[in-house]
Amino acid sequence: MTAASAVTRLDLLRCLGMVVALILHAEGGHSTSSFDSSNSGCRCLTGQSCFPSADELSYFNNSLVGGRLILPRPTAWPCYQPHFNADSCTAVENNFTDGFFRASNAGSMQSWNFEDDGEKRCPLETAKDSHAQCDQGRVPVYGVQAESVSDIQETIRFAANHNLRLFVKSTGHDYLGRSAAPGSFLLWMHKYRHINVSMSFVPTGCSSSYPPKPVITVGGGPQWAEVYTRVSVDTNDKYVLVGGMCPTVGGAGGFVMSGGHSPMGPTFGLAVDHVLQFQLVTADGKVHTINECQDPDLFWAMKGGGPGTFGVMTSVTYQLQPSPTFFTGMKIFAAPALNGTLLTPQQIKDIFRAFARQVHIFDENRVGGYIEINPLIGLDARMLILASEADAKQIAAGFAAGFAELVQQGVLKISTQFNSFDTFFAWKASDPSPAVEIQGGRFEIGTRLIPLSALDHPEKLGEALAQAAAGVDDFILYMVAGRGVRERDDGGEKVSTTPAWRRAVFNAEVINAWSFNTSDQGIAEKVAGIQAGLDILRKAYPDSGTYFAEANLEPDFQQALWGKNNYERLLKIKARVDPDDLFMCKQCVGSEKWDASGNCRQRHSY
Ligand SMILES: Cc1cc2nc3c(=O)[nH]c(=O)nc-3n(C[C@H](O)[C@H](O)[C@H](O)COP(=O)(O)OP(=O)(O)OC[C@H]3O[C@@H](n4cnc5c(N)ncnc54)[C@H](O)[C@@H]3O)c2cc1C
Missing domain, CATH: 3.40.462.20 (Vanillyl-alcohol Oxidase; Chain A, domain 3)
Structure with a gap:
């Protein structure tokens, strides 16, 4: 998609916008909102009249995010008519259990059920049945393949201005499917990636008396396999990182903002016990560097308060530990x-x-x-x-x-x-x-x-x-x-x-x-x-x-x-950095103000 010419892309967007609108019209919409879309208490979903027009999407794509507007698709999409593609379908058939393969497709979730919207599904098993159709399910119809902080900022502003339901996705491992929802807009972090190892890191804004520490800073898409390899190579195996077990989980996504457990935990504790700094973009589009010296409250919140809640994390800096002998x-x-x-x-x-x-x-x-x-x-x-x-x-x-x-x-x-x-x-x-x-x-x-x-x-x-x-x-x-x-x-x-x-x-x-x-x-x-x-x-x-x-x-x-004490504090921090709940997910901080679909505020809360 990103390589398509502007004209082709615009045509395609118009065409897809119409197709989506027709599908939504025919099916009564993908939204499970309990309110009308015009109600200000609800997010604006794909296919609703409030959703950005094809011209607005085209302007956003061409002028603000460098042509990186994408159309995420369910994993088995290329195996279905009328968009069957033999090579892509074979790749799906051969690799659908591979977490790296799934992470490399914007629309794939690691567990197939989180692509399904009830019985609206796109199963590989029925792809060859000529009557079967691939349903978009919970996979967002539009998204941005972020490759820079500016892409992230523009996407946040676009989503906020148009009242969209915004989801961030790194790898799609979330066990409650919180990297997607029907009709939402996706910010895909897979291609935004950087890793840097330093032996003498001092958190930004901390005094010169702060003892420099060995660290790895990871941003966006790298998965644990890549992160561990960098620690190993760059430190000659002198240090270890307390990270996750699964090589395909993101090293800088939901894992660390959840707390992050490791098989080395019985010796070294949780991953958040080793975080020295985060960078994030908040709902107002501003970039923040937070640590124990700069905004320690938000720093505390990000260490376990949950992902998809306080902003888009653009990097995390973990302290490395001297490698055990055995x-x-x-x-x-x-x-x-x-x-x-x-x-x-x-x-x-x-x-x-x-x-x-x-x-x-x-x-x-x-x-x-x-x-x-x-x-x-x-x-x-x-x-x-x-x-x-x-x-x-x-x-x-x-x-x-x-x-x-x-x-x-x-x-x-x-x-x-x-x-x-x-x-x-x-x-x-x-x-x-x-x-x-x-x-x-x-x-x-x-x-x-x-x-x-x-x-x-x-x-x-x-x-x-x-x-x-x-x-x-x-x-x-x-x-x-x-x-x-x-x-x-x-x-x-x-x-x-x-x-x-x-x-x-x-x-x-x-x-x-x-x-x-x-x-x-x-x-x-x-x-x-x-x-x-x-x-x-x-x-x-x-x-x-x-x-x-x-x-x-x-x-x-x-x-x-979190426990009630932590929760009260987390709620206040959430209200400070994201007063309009641009970042909202199931069972996340502040989610009790939203209905079960996550699309509409509860009546009493607005
Ligand atoms: C097979 C498997 C093995 C696992 N092993 C472990 C383990 O060993 N230890 C452990 O602690 N957990 C483990 N988990 C749980 C895993 O850490 C969480 O599901 C984690 O949230 C995944 O993060 P992700 O970014 O890779 O996935 P995603 O599904 O992309 O994201 C998960 C959540 O984080 C949000 N998010 C992602 N990136 C960002 C970002 N940059 N900024 C803000 N929000 C973001 C998403 O919106 C979503 O809410 C495992 C899960 C699976 C499926």
């Missing part, structure tokens, strides 16, 4: 003794009980990683320990001892594997966490942080986990909290994430998946299953909370995601 991969499998048999509910419960009794060993030894438990595989633990292989073997033996009875009963067989790696990313590249990195599927998740105090009553913990897991397709325990996160507790002075992180031992995740043709009702049942699982954990540990980026809908989201 990166030992430790796999522990407690699999069904009889190959191919499914474990019974009682046997699964026994595994959860044994896990609950033994997990203190991982916590005490700062073991990070992911533990999947289900009837098909039993227990599958893929862990990282920043200690020697000899230490890892001892720790694994202690943990596995808790399953001895189940082994003696002929229920489980235990096996272990240990491998030494030179770097964190080398461990990561050995693919230790297939269950955690699912792209191109249709599913939702939900998580709850489990407090350390739960280990005082392992029977209750085992029971609660088993019950929560019983009604869902899969269950994963994330050892990403623990001692390193608890030790950095400063009473919420420095970061705005839920204080539950500072009391947590691990994060428990429930997962339900469905198919391209599951009905709305079927999906609602799957999501209800997730909620039922979460409810068991909420009731068992009511004083805990939920990680912003991996939460399903929470009944009291302000308390669950």
Whole structure:
């Protein structure tokens, strides 16, 4: 699109504008707004009469964003008639589970269901059916491929002036689909990318007595794989960065503004514990550099208050940590003794009980990683320990001892594997966490942080986990909290994430998946299953909370995601930097003022 001539682009925009208007007219519009579009309490969506005209879009495209107005499309779009393209379709067929491939298409979300708008979908599975159509679904019809700060500023101004529903997207990993909504306008950050490593960084505006620190500054689109590689190459593996597990998540997107957990968390804490500076563009189009010396309030808010809320982040500067000597991969499998048999509910419960009794060993030894438990595989633990292989073997033996009875009963067989790696990313590249990195599927998740105090009553913990897991397709325990996160507790002075992180031992995740043709009702049942699982954990540990980026809908989201004290402060900061809620997303700060669609203000709030 960006290479098209101005005339062609204008024609295409006119044509597409008409087509979209016709589609919206025929279908009663994609909007789920409860108010008329002319009502000032609602955002203006594609296809509504208030939406910018083709001439306005053309002027914006040619004069303000250098021809970078784009028409995002669902992933399987090139596989459908009348826009079938053989090469592009083959690429989709071969790569639709690849997170890098999906991130490189403006309209693709990492989970296919977040491209679907109810039963308005564009599934790859039906592309060859001559009667099937590809529906735009939740994918924004228009967007900007940002390549400069000016592109970001102009897009923000355009969206504000036209009262558009603006969404920022880096990679599309959001677990509640908050990088898109039907009829919205997209600011796509994938092509805005810069990375810089410095050994002597001082935050802007801080005094000369501030000790210079080793850092990496990341802006826009780079994904973790690229960021880790730069740290490795530029520091000759002398430093590590506390970042995410999945190589395709953005290094400078939603991850860090959510809090950011890592398998190195049990040693180093959360990613936000290592942030020294952000740059962002706020809703008024102004660029800000914020840190502990400049606007410390907004700096605090951005460290856990949630992405898509305070502005568009254009860069984040992370402090690097001296590299540990050891990166030992430790796999522990407690699999069904009889190959191919499914474990019974009682046997699964026994595994959860044994896990609950033994997990203190991982916590005490700062073991990070992911533990999947289900009837098909039993227990599958893929862990990282920043200690020697000899230490890892001892720790694994202690943990596995808790399953001895189940082994003696002929229920489980235990096996272990240990491998030494030179770097964190080398461990990561050995693919230790297939269950955690699912792209191109249709599913939702939900998580709850489990407090350390739960280990005082392992029977209750085992029971609660088993019950929560019983009604869902899969269950994963994330050892990403623990001692390193608890030790950095400063009473919420420095970061705005839920204080539950500072009391947590691990994060428990429930997962339900469905198919391209599951009905709305079927999906609602799957999501209800997730909620039922979460409810068991909420009731068992009511004083805990939920990680912003991996939460399903929470009944009291302000308390669950931030705690009421943090939330009051976050609301005030939000009102200061974005008084008109240009940045608004589901279950984000201030979202209670908006209806469920996120398109219209609640009647009492305007
Ligand atoms: C497979 C997988 C693995 C994951 N692993 C981890 C993990 O190890 N640790 C962890 O903590 N989390 C993990 N997550 C959660 C992930 O960190 C969040 O979903 C995060 O928000 C993704 O950010 P993104 O920018 O890559 O994705 P996007 O979907 O593009 O963005 C997510 C949110 O951030 C907003 N946003 C993106 N860029 C910007 C920007 N520049 N300025 C303002 N807002 C922006 C979007 O509007 C959206 O609300 C994982 C998620 C998945 C799907």
